[in-house]
Amino acid sequence: MAAAARGGEGLTRMAKTRHEWDWRAIVGRAAGLFVLLIGVLFAAALCTASPHGDNPVPTIFEPHSTPADSIYDLSHFVLAITGLIFLVVFSLLTYVVAKFRNRAPDDKREPPQVYGSTQIELAWTVIPILIVVVLFLATARVIHAIQDAPKPAAAVEVTAIGHQFWWEFRYPALGIVTANELHIPVSDPAHPTPTFLKLLSADTDHSFWVPQLAGKTDLIPNRVNEMWMDPHRTGIFLGQCAQYCGAQHAKMLLRVWVESPEDFEAWVSAQRQPANQDEKEIGGKRVLETTACVNCHAVSGTNATGHFGPDLTHLMSRRTLAAGAAKNTKENLRLWIQNPDAIKPGSLMPAMKLSDVDLDALVRYLETLQ
Numbered sequence: 001m002a003a004a005a006r007g008g009e010g011l012t013r014m015a016k017t018r019h020e021w022d023w024r025a026i027v028g029r030a031a032g033l034f035v036l037l038i039g040v041l042f043a044a045a046l047c048t049a050s051p052h053g054d055n056p057v058p059t060i061f062e063p064h065s066t067p068a069d070s071i072y073d074l075s076h077f078v079l080a081i082t083g084l085i086f087l088v089v090f091s092l093l094t095y096v097v098a099k100f101r102n103r104a105p106d107d108k109r110e111p112p113q114v115y116g117s118t119q120i121e122l123a124w125t126v127i128p129i130l131i132v133v134v135l136f137l138a139t140a141r142v143i144h145a146i147q148d149a150p151k152p153a154a155a156v157e158v159t160a161i162g163h164q165f166w167w168e169f170r171y172p173a174l175g176i177v178t179a180n181e182l183h184i185p186v187s188d189p190a191h192p193t194p195t196f197l198k199l200l201s202a203d204t205d206h207s208f209w210v211p212q213l214a215g216k217t218d219l220i221p222n223r224v225n226e227m228w229m230d231p232h233r234t235g236i237f238l239g240q241c242a243q244y245c246g247a248q249h250a251k252m253l254l255r256v257w258v259e260s261p262e263d264f265e266a267w268v269s270a271q272r273q274p275a276n277q278d279e280k281e282i283g284g285k286r287v288l289e290t291t292a293c294v295n296c297h298a299v300s301g302t303n304a305t306g307h308f309g310p311d312l313t314h315l316m317s318r319r320t321l322a323a324g325a326a327k328n329t330k331e332n333l334r335l336w337i338q339n340p341d342a343i344k345p346g347s348l349m350p351a352m353k354l355s356d357v358d359l360d361a362l363v364r365y366l367e368t369l370q
């Protein structure tokens with residue numbers, strides 16, 4: 001008996017020391033969480049504090065188009081409500097944990113248990129339902145406003161087709177085909193000229209996302225999705241395929257050039273010109289026309305009519321190669337044709353194994369495709 005009692009005492013002492021230690025661990029963990037939270041807020045503040053203008057980092061914190069604006073406002077509203085819930089719950093929790101912690105003089109009996117309080121149960125059922133209904137209605141309103149926006153007559157229509165791992169942009173009404181760099185006019189709210197996109201896919205799922213201009217919309221095989229944007233200022237806005245689509249998904253970037261009406265007109269008329277027919281680089285042109293390039297690429301006015309890869313008719317009007325994987329320079333262009341994997345491992349263009357003479361002539365020719 002005596003031994004058992006002594007054993008019991010030991011257990012109680014052990015339990016007591018463990019409880020005290022637990023309490024310190026809880027404080028430590030709460031402090032850790034707090035520091036983490038401050039860190040996250042600090043990082044977010046750094047992001048939003050980045051200088052305005054051509055932001056090289058795609059950011060949801062600097063919307064410049066109606067759909068992006070409404071999503072931004074909605075996210076503030078949702079954050080305010082959920083933040084409030086977090087504050088209330090976290091404060092109550094901290095208060096309860098601190099006030100009712102295990103103290104030395106406590107007897108070890110269970111506290112009184114409360115069952116079947118209709119008022120409390122009603123409160124914690126009805127209040128969350130109301131909160132969810134408010135969040136749902138606010139979200140549904142924004143979705144409806146964006147999805148059902150009327151298309152004005154002055155809208156620019158573009159068909160965007162996702163490919164592994166690049167973007168094809170077609171302007172059916174203007175007869176333009178280009179890749180990876182979308183040009184659209186700025187939209188003056190007094191005379192809106194929004195751009196409406198039809199989204200298609202040539203192979204697998206992709207997702208069109210330019211955070212500063214609109215939300216994400218997927219491009220799905222055998223389905224037509226739609227989205228629109230009406231940028232309020234000119235500039236270059238960066239985006240990214242937002243749906244994992246294969247090895248080079250991460251190098252499936254896109255850039256949107258938002259231009260003044262005059263600049264957009266100038267770009268349109270330049271794109272509508274046939275490819276440069278200057279015969280100066282005829283040697284390089286012959287290399288193109290006698291190589292498998294023609295099966296995958298189109299250059300207007302030549303026998304290259306393939307559509308598996310980007311249209312090259314105005315290749316040099318683009319600032320980047322291979323969906324933003326490299327700057328469009330002479331060296332990168334040569335390297336790309338010699339060995340695409342050096343720039344974008346796993347891209348669907350094969351290394352063409354041309355001789356140095358042919359390669360140089362071909363690059364000189366491609367450089368005339370303004």
Ligand code: HEC
Binds near residue numbers: 296312321348
């Ligand atoms: C089997 C099809 C195929 C063949 C053959 C092919 N390409 Fe490509 N090419 C592609 C694909 C696909 C891409 C897009 C790669 C990416 O961005 O992931 C591409 C991209 C390019 C680009 C970059 C275009 C841009 O705007 O980003 C150039 C330039 C190019 N190819 C030139 C050539 C030349 C020149 C040849 C012939 C020597 C050739 N290609 C042969 C499929 C092909």
Ligand SMILES: [Cu+2]
Binds near residue numbers: 205249
């Ligand atoms: Cu993709």
